Amino acid sequence: MSDLHVRIWRGDAEGGFSAYQVPRQESQTVLDVVTYVQRQLDATLAYRFACRVGMCGSCAMTVNGVARWTCRTHVSKVIDDQGALEIAPLNHLPIVRDLVTDMAPFFDQWAAASGQFSGAKTRHDDFATVPPDSPARRAIDAAIECIGCGVCYASCDTVAWNPAYLGPAALNRVWTLVQDARDTATLDHLRAVSGDAGCQACHTHVSCAERCPKNISPTVGIAGLKRALTKATLKGQL
Amino acid sequence: MTRHIHRPSRMNDARSRQHAGWWAFALHRISGVALALFLPLHFWALSQSLQGPDALEHFLRWTDRPLFKFAEWGLVCLLALHMTGGLRVLALEFLPWRDWQKTLLACSVGAAFVVGCAFALAL
Secondary structure (H helix, E strand, C coil): CCCEEEEEEECCCCCEEEEEEECCCCCCEHHHHHHHHHHHHCCCCCCCCCCCCCCCCCCEEEECCEEEEHHHCEHHHHCCCCCEEEEECCCCCCEEECCEECCHHHHHHHHHCCCCCCECCCCCCCCCCCCCCCHHHHHHHHHCCCCCCCHHHHHCHHHHHCCCCCCHHHHHHHHHHHCCCCECCHHHHHHHCCCCCCHHHCCCCCHHHHHCCCCCCHHHHHHHHHHHHHHHHHCCCC | CCCCCCCCCCCCCHHHHCCHHHHHHHHHHHHHHHHHHHHHHHHHHHHHHHHCHHHHHHHHHHCCCHHHHHHHHHHHHHHHHHHHHHHHHHHHHHCCCCCCHHHHHHHHHHHHHHHHHHHHHHC
8 A cells, every 4th residue: 555645734823734654554544644653753743632432532633624533534534536634733722732732712612601510409319300212301312422522613614703602512512401301500501602602603504513523413402502592582581 | 710712723724614514504695695785786776766767667678688687587596595595594493403404405405496497487
């Protein structure tokens, strides 16, 4: 198999791409390529990964212009006709160095969106009973498997156009809480996601749903939040 | 808590926008802007009636030529695209849905195409 022509982003926001030749292998993932460069060609390359099996959400990068989880992305799936691979840090986040972005702005939006569960029960109370096939529980099931990789945030053009925008992942999280029968702060959640930076700012590009490696559709949750906000507003609750 | 409101470090390029949802957004936005740009011309044309029925009639006769007919067809297509795109957004936001957004997009573009064809045949 011929070598891969890999271009990797080096430096901070003012940096640029450096070229590397990496041996092509069968079933090679993009993370394998980055690891080869760091271990065999240039030990100063900074990148982030942990589990390598699509659970931790730490290895997301921009591969040939598209945000992806690199540990589960096969080179054969993303390579172009010339065998070229361009690997850059996630968009819309400050670059610490090379392929490592500062994820703080991404997770700060979860906090700003009121993404914390608020319950009324204590450990001394009995378990809450939530029927598994209830519509609310099904809606939560469809949205709950987020691994916090930031792919949706990096893919969302509304994030680029409105830096205060809470982003798809944070809004998806709030959607699961608003659907949660045990959560007692529904109106607080809805207040946190209203306004210029909230769910109404979504332009329905559907890029988040298109790119989410876990096949979650934050657009569904954002639409649900808009409906919930409309209902609460009409009832005079907000 | 410190909120990091930041300037995006790197922006998405065209490669990340190659999917149906983004094209639907682009069509809706471009048709909307084009219609908004047309509106002043539309109002100006209507204002000809303020100078009497003859002035309006003269202007309407002047526009009765192939180039304007073609432009009129384009306008109907833009209206159809913008309306069906808007109905798509309303359906996304107010109906329970999950996996059929691409079907919805195909329906909206298809409906716009049908309207465009129907108007072209009626000309």
